[in-house]
Amino acid sequence: MTAHARERPLPPEGARPASGRPRARGLKPRHLRLLGLLAMLGLLALAGGLVLQAFRKNLVFFVTPSEIVQGRAPLGERFRLGGLVAPGSVQRSGGSLRFSVTDGAQQVVVRYRGVLPDLFREGKGVVAQGRLAGLEFVADEVLAKHDENYMPPEAAAALQKAGQP
Numbered sequence: 773m774t775a776h777a778r779e780r781p782l783p784p785e786g787a788r789p790a791s792g793r794p795r796a797r798g799l800k801p802r803h804l805r806l807l808g809l810l811a812m813l814g815l816l817a818l819a820g821g822l823v824l825q826a827f828r829k830n831l832v833f834f835v836t837p838s839e840i841v842q843g844r845a846p847l848g849e850r851f852r853l854g855g856l857v858a859p860g861s862v863q864r865s866g867g868s869l870r871f872s873v874t875d876g877a878q879q880v881v882v883r884y885r886g887v888l889p890d891l892f893r894e895g896k897g898v899v900a901q902g903r904l905a906g907l908e909f910v911a912d913e914v915l916a917k918h919d920e921n922y923m924p925p926e927a928a929a930a931l932q933k934a935g936q937p
Contacts, residue, residue: 835852835854836930837877837878840853841878841880851902851903852901855897857874857893857897862894868885875927875930880908881909882900882908884902889914890916896916897927899927900914
């Protein structure tokens with residue numbers, strides 16, 4: 773470098789550089805990109821948190837009558853109770869229905885108000901969704917087994933463990 777190039781004075785503040793554009797007083801482009809990337813990561817984390825929260829709210833556990841009797845049912849939360857409708861347990865009164873669900877070892881009384889599926893029968897598989905209220909299960913939805921071979925895997929395992937076919 774020559775001495776002349778080193779002695780060149782700085783342009784006055786606000787002057788235009790050789791490109792003709794005014795000099796930016798804000799952040800450098802690499803800092804703007806970094807801020808944009810951080811903002812996008814923050815939004816992605818927020819969206820992921822909302823998805824996980826919605827998933828947790830809609831998560832419904834499956835429980836057998838033996839697990840309820842043993843006190844392993846989620847208290848105050850909705851869950852599904854599965855097993856067989858105990859023979860001779862169906863009692864209708866008005867629009868309300870009471871029946872027992874068994875896994876072969878234990879029974880739990882279910883109370884339900886609503887329309888039953890056409891395949892609902894004593895001795896057949898059933899899955900009821902609702903909450904535990906004291907010693908009764910209050911169902912807001914009842915699903916009946918749709919054919920002779922279908923049963924939720926958890927219910928089938930519980931019945932086999934109890935010695936039922």
